[in-house]
Amino acid sequence: MPKFIITSPPGFEYLLVDELKSIGVEEAKEGLTQVRFECDWETLYRVCMWSRLANRVLYPIEEFDCPDDNALYRAVRDIDWDLHLSPEQTMAVDFVSRKSNINHERYGAQKVKDAVVDYFRDEYGERPDVDPDQPDVQIHCRLNKDRATLCIDLSGGSLHQRGYRLKTGDAPLKENLAALLLYRAGWPEKAQEGQWFLDPMCGSGTLAIEAAMMAYKVAPGLTRNYWGFRGWKPFHRNFWEQIVAEAMDIKDSLVAPEHPLIIANDQDSQVLALARQNAQNAGLDKFIDWQVGPFQNLQRPAHEAPGLIVTNPPYGERLEQKEKVRHLYQELGKCLKQSFVNDTAAILSTEKEHGHALGIRARKIYRLMNGSIECELLRFELDEKFFVEKTSSQDSDLPWDHQLSEGAQMLANRIQKNLASLKSFLKQQKLSCYRIYDADLPEYAAAIDVYDGHLHIQEYAPPKSINEHKAKRRLRDIERVAAGVLGIAKDKVFVKTRSKQKGKGQYEKQSTEKHDLIVEEYQARLLVNLSDYLDTGVFLDHRKTRQMIARWCKDGHLLNLFSYTSSASVQAALAGAKTTSVDMSNTYIGWTKRNFQLNQLDLSQHQFIRANCVEWLEQAAKVGEPTYDVIFMDPPTFSNSKKMEQHFDVQKDHINLIHMSLRLLKPGGKLVFSNNFKKFKMEFKATDKVTCREITKETTSRDFAKKPLHRCWVIEKKPA
Template sequence: MPQFIATCAKDLEYLLVDELKSLQIDNPKEGLSQVKFESDWAGAYRVLMWSRVASRLFYPIATFEAKDDDMLYQQASLIDWLQHIPSGGCFLVNSQSFRSKLSHTQYISQRIKDAIVDYFADNDEKRPDVEFHEPDVVIHCRVKRDKVTLSIDLAGQALHRRGYRITGGSAPIKENLAAALLIRAGWSAEPQGVIYDPMCGSGTFLLEAALMAYDIAPGLHREHNGLARWQQFNAPLWQQIVDEAKARAEQGLNKSGVTIIGSDINPRAVRNAQMNCALLSLEEKIKVFIGGIDQVEQLALPIEPEEKGLIIVNPPYSERLGEFEEVKALYTQLGQLLKSQFVGWRASVLSPDKAFGHALGVRAKKIYKFNNGSIPCELLNLSIEEKQFVQRVSYNQVETDFKEKLTDQALQLCHRLEKNRQKLKKYLNSENISCYRIYDADLPDYNAAIDVYGDKLHIQEYRPPKNIDEKLALRRLKDIERVAAGVFQIPRNQVYLKQRQKQKGDWQYQTQHTNNDAHANDFLVEEAGRQFIVNLSDFLDTGLFLDHRKTRQLIAEQAKGHKLLNLFCYTASISVYAATAGATSTTNVDLSNTYLDWAKRNFNKNHINLQKHQFIREDCVQWLAEAVKLDEKFDVIFLDPPTFSNSKRMIEHFDVQRSHPVLIEQCLQLLNKDGILYFSNNFQKFEMMVESSERIQVKEITSQTVTPDFARRSLHRCWQITYKSDAV
């Protein structure tokens, strides 16, 4: 009997085996993401029509070894292609390669195409053309360990295309995966009663549930039949399969006792779902409403109070770690809905992260792992019963018993935070410091810095090592959040995480603006009697560099009665110190309007008259060159450039290691003979290239500017540069 290969998503092989057996396929054998079986053509046609789980169905026509493109071409040329492709017809070759010398799939397809076209020419037949849209025949080539299998793709397209999806959401779940998850949820075993999707999007779960409930073949409405122009297509046999499917659908649609309901907060998604239902003439069988999960009670769903059923839902989520908290809050809200309005029901919830599942607050009875595209996920099967509910501390509540739930590793972190807090207590109290660093990657498993800003915490993740799994790193970061909030006995909504996120080849911090008011997340902190505006959520940095606490004090003392130049001034905290200490003027230069506006607001908060102070938006490198020409002079200069910058507003990229000698020389030309230049940067591999000479004295003063809370890991290095008294 002919042999066939049905492919499927990873982890769904056993479901596909069971489905094939239900379609009267004997002895199917599962492999990785595929199931092989033998069958007559009637059986193969049934699989094409009725498989809800399979991705594609292949009919192998040749198997051979090919270690190079010549061998591939020669072997492909031996096949009688006239048995498969009509003379003058069209075809398409798709290829895959695994651990083989032939690895370029596009080139593999090209060589097979050449063999096919040359075969027709050698046999004086009209040459077939390559066609990407609905070709007569689709050839599939799979190369694994140099072994080539050429097959006819019998459907000519992916089997998840049922013919009902005209429009979908931004990331609709594939139809065959939705069907598989419905089977895992128990819908196929007894497709009757109520099924409800409160975040239905374009309605994939609803439609697949209806196809199951009303015995409608998933292939019945498929628009393109890839079999039809294959030379070995048995049209009468296929028509027999089609007629049988139509008869079953007509009978199935008379079935009662099934209620299929969906709702979504997005009106456009609801409209798309309704259109998709109409394409299958199921608009009377599936009811879709507009409303968020916080509005379900007001939707007047057609469910009797005593009715119980199945809720299945795929909450929207993102691969971006920066949206973690927003997604987690959504799962928490979903859990609250289930526990308040659907007690006695079953629920199946998709989750891409264990933390999201935990946020539901309901213990899972069964968990199935699967991949939604490239994203590893879990299907959580829940029984919505009070005994399964988990009581969790709200994010706006203090967790007093947090230690009881910590792992051994997290408990070590807790002890380290308590130890650091006790060690710094005397220093913080004596200096009246409310903003400081409490932890800086002290333990290798918890690679982050924790800073205290009054009654709030700021946690900043360092780049995880490449050998650390992304999800493991994320779980550890969540441990840090929980432990830090517990040690300081503050609600977790007062803890701000800066997480790394993957973006086109690099990791960056996710900026989250959640309010149209640009300053909605600002708040005030106090340092040495001065007030500073801080924002822990919207920017990479917070507005106040805590490691420069001593530097600010040092410069304030030197600037009294003098003119200060603050280059790369950021939010100008140095200048606030200087101005309040009696500096006659400050000149603040930065390329960012945002930071200069922030600096002015810092000055206003400290009641400083802005008339004596300049705020200049310009590239500091360019400004310095112009200032030298104008022979500007200053008594104290603070030069604290970034490590690197490639702003579009700069003439060229800035690199502190390469550029600092020129910058320092330009600053010296602006410095009065008895003035002081302070040069600082936070490049960890920095090498100072400016040395003392007959003209200047260069002295590293890093140890004088490092405070106890940064003693373990100094973030900056600092130099004091002055003219020698006898220099000309």
């Protein structure tokens, strides 16, 4: 009998086994973030249609030892791929690695793809094309402790993507996580008993839609328009069409009740409209009672049966947000105790203090992950014997340095000392944006920057060995102490956690608050965003670099590669230079143009190019003439963005980048090359035509002198 693997988020495994057995799988064994099972193909397709908890459904075709990339390539190349796809079809490869020698997942996927392509090229002289979005066949390789499992991804992407949710509000729950919460809350059994359901803060409506699917026996796979098995050669079309027809018959027989069991409420009418559209896409809009208004105004439905309240309240990262969220939980607890006595509730929480703020003792607590966020699902019986009346201490009027811990006092002393040492420098340079602290004390690992009276704190992700609650307490100390020492109000403090970014992570939003601020750097006005992205829009450590570049290319032409928001281009343009700025991100090209407009610079006199910088440079170096007086290049350490066909590694690729750039540099011109990779080794060598010297000290400002962030070289083309 065929063997399969279903992947899932951590904490789903036991419930997933129960779900599989309810669908018809006789034996299933859970592991870490996966369940292995055997069944016939008809049952397998039924699992794909009906599983509410699964991520991917995988069919292993080969397992082998994989100590290195050569072993990976050979094993994949030896597979008879004619059994799975044809050269005229499309394919894609996913690669997951854990505790193995091949730890760059993009690179591992490339090796698997190369092996498959070489198989068909050798056999037929032609090869399958790659389609990263909806390939005919999705190949999935899982590498664990140098042991590889090569699979066909039958689901063709995660099954949590039902297809009905085209638009969302902020921080939406994944559909299978919503299903997990409902299972843990006992909703399927409660729905059969005729109980009602309420989400008082429904957002994009995921909980309510999933609750309706469960209550009315609607298959979660019906709204998906893409399946990985449909292009796979051994696809059993008859089985699948029969299962689809059965699920459609169930859905078509539904009649919306006069009084829906499912109630979805949100105070934001625009967000609620998105939720209704999502429900309409799922064909369940008429099965949900939509209500607009603050949850504090909700009244219990006029229903004899008890009900279930399940919700995912917002959570806050910044100090003042946390206080607002704590108050929200207090209000939610008050609402539950006043209006929903004898019902039950399940509340998702990211902080223990939020659960305490509800004022209700939880009968059951489930720990789980919402993406990378650790959460608790709190289950309550809304019985007066579990209600807790608490008086919270009012400490908002206390001074910031009241009863500081010994560590927090040391932190305060260090920030005060740093501020004193920088005072004359900041005044002389007329700087309002600067770094005041960078993990000077190891136990308080954060970078603290000031942006014109605003505080930007980037916490370095604590190691797993640090107790979670201790780490959170230290972060609260950093916020409190830094704001207090610098005299900055709480609503001007912004906190983020800095960890390694994978894929296109550096281009993705961290939030949606849109807290924009215009700051001044020497003669330039620059737009920064303190809330939405990991970086703010201005790399403060390159302040002197930008000043130097502007001086060197006065009335000349600057090429700014990997330009980010192009603050260097702005400084050069203000000095009279023409500029060409190249970046892969549409967001940053738009940001660049806004920076130019802020400084009354004529956009028509400058070029703004959205492109993969490596590919653009390769093309320009082939056909272009030496055009630029100065080239500035500050590439990332590593990038495996889906916008790039090949992954980028600054150590491996920098020599080629420099050679290509020199072809575009005028005689006597200067190439400024910089990067942030701490272990970087400059391997480009000077010649009789080109000089190369490191200028890191000259480009490092005083506020970064203790811990420079970048290394920088100037490579100069000798005059003809």
